[in-house]
Amino acid sequence: MAHKAKNFEHLVGSVKGLSEKQLRAHFGLYNGYVAKLNEIEDKLRSVDRKAANYSFGEFSELKRREAVAFNGTYLHEKYFENLNGKKTEPAxxxxxxxxxxxxxxxxxxxxxxxxxxxxxxxxxxxxxxxxxxxxxxxxxxxxxxxxxxxxxxxxxxxxxxxxxxxxxxxxxxxxxxxxxxxxxxxxxxxxxxxxxxxx
Ligand SMILES: [Fe+2]
Missing domain, CATH: 3.55.40.20 (Iron/manganese superoxide dismutase, C-terminal domain)
Structure with a gap:
């Protein structure tokens, strides 16, 4: 199933010190990682595994960049989720x-x-x-x-x-x-x- 980008619009205007322009630019990059994760996973379903190669091969390149898109997606979610404009206290x-x-x-x-x-x-x-x-x-x-x-x-x-x-x-x-x-x-x-x- 395709990965879906989450919406972090609530951070705009509530996180003090990060402007709307800054946050929206960042949301755009995050959306790009989600799109690339879906693209990589889609291609891995049909690419020729027999052409895998350490130097270069489409399957191999997709495998080498899979973690970039995956972590790029989920680390950004962790980051945006651990931001909040209202003051909170650690347990x-x-x-x-x-x-x-x-x-x-x-x-x-x-x-x-x-x-x-x-x-x-x-x-x-x-x-x-x-x-x-x-x-x-x-x-x-x-x-x-x-x-x-x-x-x-x-x-x-x-x-x-x-x-x-x-x-x-x-x-x-x-x-x-x-x-x-x-x-x-x-x-x-x-x-x-x-x-x-x-x-
Ligand atoms: Fe980022």
């Missing part, structure tokens, strides 16, 4: 997990910002199913660099397209805006679910 369990892993909430925020300075791609707060702790990891493009066995709790889009319209190259101000608008209830629910499933 005590999430705060404790972050303090246990990073020493303090402020240390964690500093770690996210330093992690964001380390990648042109994604920063993901995850629940690591191997050690049961929360981690900040980077991801290049949409599919490179994330350790296995992770549940994504918070997605932070650090691609320049996420902030260039409003902030030019000032990534630091964008990060402050992001933290002003995180939906902690969503992040807390993702943490509670991961813990219930995997602890």
């Amino acid at each position: 005590p369990e999430l705060v404790k997990a972050i303090e246990d892993a990073f020493g303090s909430w402020d240390n964690w925020v500093a770690d996210v910002k330093a992690t964001a300075a380390s990648t042109p791609g994604w920063v993901l707060l995850t629940y690591n199913r191997r050690d049961g702790k929360v981690h900040d990891y980077v991801m290049y493009e949409h599919h490179i660099g994330l350790p296995v066995d992770q549940e994504v709790l918070m997605a932070l889009d650090c691609w320049e397209h996420a902030f260039m319209v409003d902030y030019s190259t000032d990534k630091g101000s964008y990060l402050n805006t992001f933290f002003d608008n995180v939906d902690w209830e969503v992040v807390s629910k993702r943490y509670a679910r991961a813990k219930a499933l995997y602890e």
Whole structure:
């Protein structure tokens, strides 16, 4: 079944610090990933597998880019879903997990910002199913660099397209805006679910 793009129009005007122009440009890119995911999955149903080849082959190229479109779709959904203009509070369990892993909430925020300075791609707060702790990891493009066995709790889009319209190259101000608008209830629910499933 074809993947369908979700509607995040409610963020326009409610997320303070991200303009309508910025958000709409970003929604457009997200819609493009959904379309490409459908295109790749469609083509994979009929392409000649016998021509698979490490150097080049249509089947092989589709397989190599499948995760880009898939993650490009679902990481953007996680990102838009963990944004909210109204102030929310993290659950005590999430705060404790972050303090246990990073020493303090402020240390964690500093770690996210330093992690964001380390990648042109994604920063993901995850629940690591191997050690049961929360981690900040980077991801290049949409599919490179994330350790296995992770549940994504918070997605932070650090691609320049996420902030260039409003902030030019000032990534630091964008990060402050992001933290002003995180939906902690969503992040807390993702943490509670991961813990219930995997602890
Ligand atoms: Fe993006």
